[in-house]
Amino acid sequence: MSRFRMGEWVMLTSQKGKKWYVKIEDAPFSTHLGTLNMLDVVGKQEGDFLETHKGAKMYLFRSTLEDYIFTMNRPTQVIYPKDLGAMVFYGDIQPGHTILESGIGSGSLSLALLRALGGQGRLVSVEKRPEFAVAARENITRFFGEHPANHSIVVGDIQDFGMTVRADRVFLDLPEPWHCIPTVSGLLTEGGILVSLSPNIGQLQAMYKDLKHNGFANIRNFELLKRDWLIDERRARPNDRMIAHTGFITVARKTPVVIPGSMEE
Numbered sequence: 673m674s675r676f677r678m679g680e681w682v683m684l685t686s687q688k689g690k691k692w693y694v695k696i697e698d699a700p701f702s703t704h705l706g707t708l709n710m711l712d713v714v715g716k717q718e719g720d721f722l723e724t725h726k727g728a729k730m731y732l733f734r735s736t737l738e739d740y741i742f743t744m745n746r747p748t749q750v751i752y753p754k755d756l757g758a759m760v761f762y763g764d765i766q767p768g769h770t771i772l773e774s775g776i777g778s779g780s781l782s783l784a785l786l787r788a789l790g791g792q793g794r795l796v797s798v799e800k801r802p803e804f805a806v807a808a809r810e811n812i813t814r815f816f817g818e819h820p821a822n823h824s825i826v827v828g829d830i831q832d833f834g835m836t837v838r839a840d841r842v843f844l845d846l847p848e849p850w851h852c853i854p855t856v857s858g859l860l861t862e863g864g865i866l867v868s869l870s871p872n873i874g875q876l877q878a879m880y881k882d883l884k885h886n887g888f889a890n891i892r893n894f895e896l897l898k899r900d901w902l903i904d905e906r907r908a909r910p911n912d913r914m915i916a917h918t919g920f921i922t923v924a925r926k927t928p929v930v931i932p933g934s935m936e937e
């Protein structure tokens with residue numbers, strides 16, 4: 673990997689794992705651990721470290737997408753890595769797919785989808801609030817260094833979305849996702865996959881009914897719990913605290929037929 677250059681961003685990481693995402697320029701950067709001259713980062717390699725004026729070691733890394741999501745501007749609730757990983761995998765994204773997403777929020781899910789597309793295919797993100805569309809675009813541009821050519825952001829309501837898109841996948845993170853199911857159902861290719869994140873359990877039942885009535889089958893709902901562990905020379909036990917709940921994930925497949933009637937087996 674190339675050495676750090678002037679103007680790029682570095683993830684300064686303390687020995688305890690605290691992180692700061694900082695631009696490399698001719699300026700000091702200070703934390704409670706002391707001050708670094710950011711110019712000293714130029715020419716270093718990833719994994720090298722610098723010492724602050726207080727003697728604290730700061731490792732130098734390029735940001736992972738996980739790191740980036742925790743440091744970027746977040747004007748809305750975002751989807752966190754635990755759920756992003758599952759959504760990308762259960763959505764079975766392949767390079768070349770056309771993906772329709774709504775809403776874009778801060779762009780966390782869009783970043784994960786664009787990463788999975790690997791510069792191929794296309795992501796269309798529909799967001800009704802222009803200020804969030806701008807904020808997400810900035811986050812995405814800063815991460816990739818430029819706004820990816822295969823990403824379009826459409827400002828509008830997904831329920832009235834009128835563009836002709838033949839989507840292989842649909843991803844939703846909306847307060848009332850069921851309202852847009854008739855619209856996105858008509859845009860999703862047969863056999864295509866819809867993935868939705870819902871923070872509240874009531875959303876799942878409303879979703880279920882609308883998915884059933886709009887030609888979806890194999891409807892699954894689940895949540896993921898992640899428990900961190902403290903492992904060092906003295907301790908090997910779960911962390912005292914955990915994030916108990918983020919959201920429920922719904923995965924469903926589009927079929928050409930609407931089967932009237934009752935519950936899934």
Ligand SMILES: C[S@@+](CC[C@H](N)C(=O)[O-])C[C@H]1O[C@@H](n2cnc3c(N)ncnc32)[C@H](O)[C@@H]1O
Pocket residue numbers: 748749750751774775776777778779780781782798799800801804828829830831845846847
């Ligand atoms: C929780 S945020 C999405 C966060 C995003 N998935 C992320 O990871 O950063 C929900 C977004 O949906 C947008 N939204 C709500 N209803 C919408 C609709 N009917 N059409 C388009 N966007 C909508 C909101 O403005 C908000 O930006």
